[in-house]
Amino acid sequence: MAISRARRNLIAELGAHAFLLTFTIIALFPVILIIINSFKSKKAIFRDPLALPNSETFDLIGYTTVLTQGNFPLYFWNSLSVTLASLFLILLLGAMAAFALSEYKFPFNRLTGLYLALGIMIPIRLGTIGILKLMVATGLVNTHWALILVYTASGLPLSIFILSEFMRSVSADLKAAGRIDGLSEYAIFFKLVLPLVRPAMATVAVFSMIPIWNDLWFPLILAPAEETKTLTLGAQVFVGQFTNNWNAILAAMALAIIPVMILYIIFSRQLIKGLTAGAVK
Amino acid sequence: MQNREEALKRKKRPFRWHILIFLAPAAIIYTIVMILPLAETLRLSFFYVDSTTREVSFVGLKNYLELFFNPYWIGPFLNALWNNTYFFIIHMLVQNPIGIMIAALLSMYHLPGKKFYRTAIFMPTLLSFVIVGFVWKLMLSPLWGVSKGLLESVGLGSWFMPFLGREETALTTLAFISVWQFIGIPMMLIYAALLSIPEEIIEAAECDGVTGFSQFFKIKLILILPTIGIISILTFVGNFNAFDLVYTTQGPLAGPNFSTDLLGTILYRTFYGQQTQPGDPNMGAAIATMMFLIILLGISIYLFFIQRKITRYEM
Numbered sequence: 001m002a003i004s005r006a007r008r009n010l011i012a013e014l015g016a017h018a019f020l021l022t023f024t025i026i027a028l029f030p031v032i033l034i035i036i037n038s039f040k041s042k043k044a045i046f047r048d049p050l051a052l053p054n055s056e057t058f059d060l061i062g063y064t065t066v067l068t069q070g071n072f073p074l075y076f077w078n079s080l081s082v083t084l085a086s087l088f089l090i091l092l093l094g095a096m097a098a099f100a101l102s103e104y105k106f107p108f109n110r111l112t113g114l115y116l117a118l119g120i121m122i123p124i125r126l127g128t129i130g131i132l133k134l135m136v137a138t139g140l141v142n143t144h145w146a147l148i149l150v151y152t153a154s155g156l157p158l159s160i161f162i163l164s165e166f167m168r169s170v171s172a173d174l175k176a177a178g179r180i181d182g183l184s185e186y187a188i189f190f191k192l193v194l195p196l197v198r199p200a201m202a203t204v205a206v207f208s209m210i211p212i213w214n215d216l217w218f219p220l221i222l223a224p225a226e227e228t229k230t231l232t233l234g235a236q237v238f239v240g241q242f243t244n245n246w247n248a249i250l251a252a253m254a255l256a257i258i259p260v261m262i263l264y265i266i267f268s269r270q271l272i273k274g275l276t277a278g279a280v281k
Numbered sequence: 282m283q284n285r286e287e288a289l290k291r292k293k294r295p296f297r298w299h300i301l302i303f304l305a306p307a308a309i310i311y312t313i314v315m316i317l318p319l320a321e322t323l324r325l326s327f328f329y330v331d332s333t334t335r336e337v338s339f340v341g342l343k344n345y346l347e348l349f350f351n352p353y354w355i356g357p358f359l360n361a362l363w364n365n366t367y368f369f370i371i372h373m374l375v376q377n378p379i380g381i382m383i384a385a386l387l388s389m390y391h392l393p394g395k396k397f398y399r400t401a402i403f404m405p406t407l408l409s410f411v412i413v414g415f416v417w418k419l420m421l422s423p424l425w426g427v428s429k430g431l432l433e434s435v436g437l438g439s440w441f442m443p444f445l446g447r448e449e450t451a452l453t454t455l456a457f458i459s460v461w462q463f464i465g466i467p468m469m470l471i472y473a474a475l476l477s478i479p480e481e482i483i484e485a486a487e488c489d490g491v492t493g494f495s496q497f498f499k500i501k502l503i504l505i506l507p508t509i510g511i512i513s514i515l516t517f518v519g520n521f522n523a524f525d526l527v528y529t530t531q532g533p534l535a536g537p538n539f540s541t542d543l544l545g546t547i548l549y550r551t552f553y554g555q556q557t558q559p560g561d562p563n564m565g566a567a568i569a570t571m572m573f574l575i576i577l578l579g580i581s582i583y584l585f586f587i588q589r590k591i592t593r594y595e596m
Contacts, residue, residue, distance in 0.1 A: 012493070016386040017394075023383060024401040026461065030416045031404060033427065049427045093307040100303035116308065119315055120515075121576040123522045123545075126569040129325075129562070130318025153314035156307050158515075165511060169593065185299040199473050207466065214409030216525075232409045239415065253412050260407045268400055 031257060038062050038250035045246055062251030066238065070252070071226065075234035076259055082144050082230060083212050086151035090208050091201055093152070094159030099189050101160065102167040103175070113164070119157030124150065125217055135222055146222040147230075151215075155208040166200035167193060206268075213260060231256055326566035332559065344567035358568070361542045362575075364452055368543065369520040371456040372463075377512060379460075380467030385497055387468075388475040399472070403465035414529025417458050421445050445530060448540040455541055459526055463519070467512045474508035475501060506591050510583070517579050521572065524549060544572050 036052055037045045044057035051057070066072065101113050124131075131150060132141075140146040170193055178188045194201075219233040229237075235256040242248040329340040348354045383402060387395050405413065420427045421444050429441045444454040478501060486496050524545025527535050533550055535542035552565030 013392065016389070016392060020383065020386060020392075020395075020398040020402075023379075023464075024398050027402045027405050027464075030420060031408070033420065034412075034416060046425065049425060050430065089310075093310070096303040097307035100300050104297065104300050106297070106300055112304070112308075116311065117580075119311060121518055121580055122319055122573050123524075124315055124319075126322050126548075126566075126573075127315065127318030130321035131314065133321075134314070134318065149310065149314050153311050156311050160307065162511065165507060185297075189303070199477060203469060203473050206469065210407055213407075214411075216409065216411060232411060235409075236411050239411065249415070253415065256412060257408060261404070264403070264407050265400065268403075 034250055034257065035254050038247070038254040042247055045250070059247070062245075062247030062249075063255075065242070065245065065248040066251045066255060069241075069248075070234060070238055071229075072231070072234060072255060074227070075229050075231040078144065078228055079213060079231040079259075080263075082147045082151070083209055085144070085148045086155060086212050087205055087208055089148070089152040090155040090159045091205060094156050094204065095163050095194060095197070095201065096189070097156070098160045098163035098167055099193060102164040103193075113160075116160050117157055119154060120161055124154040128217075128221060131218075132221060140222075142223050142225040142228050144223065144228060147218055147228075150218050150222065151208075151212045155212070159204045159208060162204050163197060163200055166197045170196050206264075209263075213263075231259065322566045322569055324566075325563050326570050328563050330563060344564050345571075347564070348567055348571065354564075357539065357542065357547055358571075360539060361544050361547045364541065365521055365523075365543050367452060368456050368459070368523065369517060371453070372460060372516050372520055373513065375457070376460040376464050377467050377509075377516060380464050380512075381471050381509070383464070383468045384471035384475060385501070387472055389493075389497065399468070402468060405462045406465035408462065410525035410529050413458065413462050414526055418445065418530050421454070446537060448537050451531070451537060452541045455526060455530065458530075459520075459523070462526075466515070470508055470512055471505060474505040478504050504594055507593055510588060510591055514580060514583050517583075518576055521576050521579070544568070544575075548572065 033049065037049060039053040039059065039062075040057045041059035041061070044051070044053070044059075053059075097116065101109060101116075135141045135146045140149070174192060174196075175188055178192050183191070214232055215230075216232050216236055219228075219230045223229070224233070235252050238252045239249050242252075326344055327339060327341060328337055329343065330337050348358060383398075386392075387399055392398075419425050423429065423441075423443055428444075429438065432438050432441045442450065444450045482500065482504070483496070486492070486500050491499060522545060523543050527541050527543055527546050528549065531537075531541050533546060533553075533555060535546040548565055548568045551561055551568055554560030
């Protein structure tokens, strides 16, 4: 009995591996294809796209073009600072609002929640003209603040929606106990509730990060200056200029992918810590 | 009468400043940077700008009537609406079930390498549309021959066609590219929800002999229903706002022959114009408002009919 059960588990595990491996290959294939081909000569890119670069086909011409023509380290720094500042505001302000909505009964609570959730449904791009007018009026055009404010405003609704869903499942007894112990409402939020919704916060962080990092639209309209250009905009401008230079395009794409990968690996450690901290509570 | 009751209530409890302090910063930024500019768009939809005299006039619902009753507008609009619905159906049938399955497998067994799987499958979600669109265009292009070579290597060479260039296959191909890109989102959310199910519940189930698949379907799936609800609504909103993927692979004309036209691309073309026709921000604003109403309808159906039926368990 015990043996057959162990064997059945083994078969199930192998099946699981096969399934997951298939999807892993599908997910990674295009990315690997770009990276491999970015190190090859133009001829080799077309002759045998699937082959690894070897001594004969290895060529860094794409990278030298990119690094001599573009200003990629600066773009990277710009993207990083805009993304991190927006994330901080989305998480802190979003969690505060979510707590107010999920914890207290007050007049117009449901209406306020609906009002704040409206933003999930409307792409903020539809308000571009108004946003541009606002940024021109406040002198924020071509500063990172313009982007940070736009991304915070558009990220808040989802953050509030997800976090308040999670906060509703935080035990009411725990908060009641905190109040009996004389904790202020702020202490209950920062010391009791926030640590418990850490997994949800990590999730919101990862999901808010993606559209911000990858956005092309607002950097183009609000901060197109060379010193405020983000990585995605830089890469797009570059790809547009070098349409037929496959080496340069592949290298630019590889350079745009690698930082996101690193950023994600750093975040995903936090994400896993957050996930397990939440599960073990 | 009611006022008196409220006044009495207020007397009992002092004004709770902390609620305001928790809510205000988010509400203020959101209102100024997002809601007011969007209201400006709504306002524009009731105006008309004469293309020669640049004269602005208030026209009420004329832009909307034009959109609904002029064949020039309503045909493409319905086409885009149907394409968008199809796009959403594919995501609900392919992306979300597979995402849930992957998350379930990741959480069910103590698999070696599951961190690697999770990271890898989430990878495409991190890429910008600029990259995703370009990579798939390159891979599917007959010019580069990667997809042809791959199909030939498994003996399906005859299946190859320019998937993005044919009317019958272009939209489905785009939907699958989008599924490829975003499958990490349901996977991660479900995985987080599965991890937050307390051990005691699982142990109790195991004591009763409920394990493996039946444990997943009878216990875990019920407990994560609220998360599945959130994912469905996120998918709906994301799909009906989709624009970038079509724009980067097929261009603003959503070719071939508008077969991949979504509400987002029709909006873009109307707003900013296309080759033959100048942009019309006022008509664009009317389309944007319609998109908003469609999405609002979907969300209301979820909030008022589906979410209420989902039981939420305190865990």
